[in-house]
Amino acid sequence: MTPQGEPLVTLAGVSVALGGQSILTGIDLAIRRGEIVTVVGPNGSGKTTLMRTIIGAVAPTAGRIARAPGLRLSYVPQRLAIDPTMPMTVARFMNLPRRRDAAVVAAALDRAGLAGLQARPLSALSGGQMQRALLARALLNDPDLLILDEGTAGLDQPGVASFYERIEQVNRDTGCAVLMVSHDLQVVMRASDHVICLNGHICCEGTPESVSLSPAYLGLFGGAGGALALYRHRHTHSHDDGQPCAGHGHEDTA
Numbered sequence: 488m489t490p491q492g493e494p495l496v497t498l499a500g501v502s503v504a505l506g507g508q509s510i511l512t513g514i515d516l517a518i519r520r521g522e523i524v525t526v527v528g529p530n531g532s533g534k535t536t537l538m539r540t541i542i543g544a545v546a547p548t549a550g551r552i553a554r555a556p557g558l559r560l561s562y563v564p565q566r567l568a569i570d571p572t573m574p575m576t577v578a579r580f581m582n583l584p585r586r587r588d589a590a591v592v593a594a595a596l597d598r599a600g601l602a603g604l605q606a607r608p609l610s611a612l613s614g615g616q617m618q619r620a621l622l623a624r625a626l627l628n629d630p631d632l633l634i635l636d637e638g639t640a641g642l643d644q645p646g647v648a649s650f651y652e653r654i655e656q657v658n659r660d661t662g663c664a665v666l667m668v669s670h671d672l673q674v675v676m677r678a679s680d681h682v683i684c685l686n687g688h689i690c691c692e693g694t695p696e697s698v699s700l701s702p703a704y705l706g707l708f709g710g711a712g713g714a715l716a717l718y719r720h721r722h723t724h725s726h727d728d729g730q731p732c733a734g735h736g737h738e739d740t741a
């Protein structure tokens with residue numbers, strides 16, 4: 488059993504290139520048992536590539552990734568494409584690809600906030616309930632690390648807030664670490680132990696409080712102070728690591 492606070496996944500100097508293009512450079516990070524880490528960054532900054540690298544779906548071109556022995560990792564995709572005409576209940580969805588104990592399914596649904604909805608057709612779930620069904624499925628293997636890629640895409644503000652509250656509850660109740668991508672800075676700041684601002688490389692990171700005061704963070708998110716600022720990355724700010732912020736295709740307001 489990994490002791491509390493021990494790194495579950497560690498990246499050292501990880502770089503990734505896709506299609507001959509450098510996507511991530513020199514990423515150093517550790518995700519420790521029980522903590523909530525959030526990655527924020529503009530479109531195309533490499534957030535999904537980082538998640539896919541951590542789960543082992545993308546191989547780094549440089550650097551090292553270490554995973555704790557026996558690590559149980561669950562991945563919650565942004566969304567699931569389901570043919571709405573295909574009849575499938577929540578219970579059947581939870582039992583794919585393999586049959587689970589009914590009590591385990593009930594407990595996972597309960598944790599995800601879908602208690603008692605086993606008989607509900609997936610096509611009858613709201614967007615928020617569908618996200619919770621994906622979360623419930625990810626909780627079936629009692630993960631040490633839960634990875635959520637933009638888990639709130641398509642949800643309205645109350646839906647987003649409620650989903651993150653649920654994630655925090657799962658983190659508190661089960662002690663599983665959470666790594667998530669989010670565009671909602673207000674919620675991120677409240678829910679996270681550690682925030683990483685990504686833009687091909689790590690622009691700044693730390694506790695929500697320290698990141699909110701960092702010049703690199705203010706360069707990324709200052710001014711508008713909301714999600715829109717994510718898309719208006721000014722290139723005049725200084726970076727903690729002194730690296731230039733190049734190679735990403737978002738609006739430049741500098």
Ligand SMILES: Nc1ncnc2c1ncn2[C@@H]1O[C@H](COP(=O)(O)OP(=O)(O)OP(=O)(O)O)[C@@H](O)[C@H]1O
Pocket residue numbers: 505506508510528529530531532533534535536537
């Ligand atoms: N298989 C691939 N081959 C070539 N380039 C790729 C591949 N996958 C992703 N990319 C490029 O890598 C860059 C980062 O993509 P990624 O999806 O990781 O960014 P993101 O921060 O998750 O973006 P978004 O916020 O829009 O979801 C983009 O420029 C994308 O076009």
